[in-house]
Amino acid sequence: MASILPASNRSMISDKNTYAGKRFVHVKNPYLDTMDEDILYHLDLGTKTHNLPAMFGDVKFVCVGGSPNRMKAFAVFMHKELGLKGGEEDIKDICAGTDRYCMFKTGPVLSISHGMGIPSISIMLHELIKLLHHARCCDVTIIRIGTSGGIGIAPGSVVITDTAVDSFFKPRFEQVILDNIVTRSTELDKELAEELFNCSKEIPNIPTLMGHTMCTYDFYEGQGRLDGALCSFSREKKLDYLKRAYKAGVRNIEMESTVFAAMCGLCGLKAAVVCVTLLDRLNCDQINLSHDILVEYQQRPQLLISNFIKKQLRLRDQML
């Protein structure tokens, strides 16, 4: 196809979808351009019903996590941290017309819940990525702030994922498309992970480390738990598996990181995964933390990400 840009401008475009130094979100679907309207069904948004560039064009940071309450709390926290006008009551669920996901916006920060597991986050990401594309957002960083089970580390530790791996400790995500298995890379942005790790050093009393994160399709059998409704392996087999995971570099287990890394990577989003651990799986399977401790642990990744975002915004202001 002939370029629509004058020859002198063509060098401004790179294969990363950057234009004049800006990094746009890209969708990789030729059919989208042929559609008269795009309905983002599970978000209760659409290109004809909503002015997406006006609503979301200034978004620079997207934070996602499983629980709606956590993502609302994060939006409220960010609102205060950024010193924005208005109170908590002004932060409304943009997706209130559906009870599938919740979405809150405060300044340049979007906070969205994704439910549990690969299929749930994957649907949300398809629609979120199209939303960012339709809104013509650029230079967007996306971070999953979640909970996880640790391996060989103290509960309450925060793990910044260097590599998301599957249940075989491989850095891949296998997507079934029609009747084929398509294997996608789960590489995350190394620079971003390093920046987050450096940021964590400025926060006292929260043990933070970098390590591989294993993503499973299930919380019970899929994570080697002995306390599900079904269990067909011994305690020894469980421990042998978790120890092999540890040896392969895995420090925590959750249920979304591989598809998150794969989809964000393909669509040009700088992505990171930051999860707190709720227990050490070498010691137990059940999560028996009190409500208050659970809330405090879930705030740990939020504190780190809020510090990171504030730092980035200060840097951006200095450059303007």
Ligand SMILES: O=P(O)(O)O[C@H]1O[C@H](CO)[C@@H](O)[C@H]1O
């Ligand atoms: O706390 P969130 O973000 O939901 O993440 C973890 O917690 C859920 C399981 O309890 C899974 O979604 C897992 O990935």
Ligand SMILES: O=c1cc[nH]c(=O)[nH]1
């Ligand atoms: O053990 C755990 C804890 C939280 N989330 C998980 O997926 N696993």
